[in-house]
Amino acid sequence: MRDPRVTRVVLIGAGRMGHAMLVGWLRELRPSHEFHVVDPGVCDAVAALRKRLANPGSLVHYASAQDLPDDLAADVIVLATKPRIIAAALQAMPKPTALNAVVISVAAGVGIADIQQHLHGNLSTVRVMPNIGASVGYSVSAGFADASTKPDGRVHVELLFQAIGTFSWLESEDQLHAVTALSGSGPAYVFAMCEAMIMAGIEQGLDDTTARSLAIATVSAAGRLLENCPDPGLLRETVTSPNGTTAAGLAVLGKENVLERLVWQTLDAARQRSISLSNF
């Protein structure tokens, strides 16, 4: 017999993003939520997560959406597969599973109208762009729900994404392309910067271990400082002595606005790619 106080979440796709969210949700949202994970290839990863749970029954794995029980009566369905897989996964799901669910897609680019074409029935559909910080409770997520989304659907979304970091609603679906470029992909830009700092440190005389630990700790310290003072310009000034070493370094990044232009082009390329993924 189903406990009506427990929210049933079906997670379709437990790869890098799905797994990161699942780890956060299992930590923060039990016993109020149970998770039904559909993914053809993450058997061992789910088994490892189940081992850590006091109640392993709150995490169930299925190799395919068609294996979901007919009477599951999901409250929430989270789509976290690659965009091109979404249609097939939705079509494979037994019709009754989703009758009263809110569908949340975290896929880049794919629009609400496109997702709804593949749903059995007129389900509330919400898009959220989280990021990989989810597994450590630091996802930055923003979402859009159209006017047809019921209030309880919005509550499910807020509960799930606030549990793994911060969440805010967007005014238009179109803004998700820019969100994807900025915070969805954003951790990768910071990691790339960190890799470049490590490489430059090694080339300028440090051994690999030292360069790596200094660069990683520096990025991490900068993140912690930003949490306490959300003004990156002010923080930059606190490091920059007049005519000192930082000013010399920043002069390179600022020359002909090279950094600004590079970051603008980076986000624009990611945003354009998100737009092109709309045609999945």
Ligand SMILES: NC(=O)c1ccc[n+]([C@@H]2O[C@H](COP(=O)([O-])OP(=O)(O)OC[C@H]3O[C@@H](n4cnc5c(N)ncnc54)[C@H](OP(=O)(O)O)[C@@H]3O)[C@@H](O)[C@H]2O)c1
């Ligand atoms: N990675 C990020 O940082 C991030 C951030 C925000 C949003 N997203 C979005 O999240 C989605 C997933 O990205 P990802 O990076 O997590 O990709 P991923 O690591 O490839 O994860 C996708 C998972 O879906 C599984 N899968 C394939 N076919 C399936 C099916 N029919 N039913 C259920 N699961 C199926 C895949 O299994 P196989 O590997 O065996 O095919 C894989 O485990 C994308 O739409 C992306 O835009 C990702």
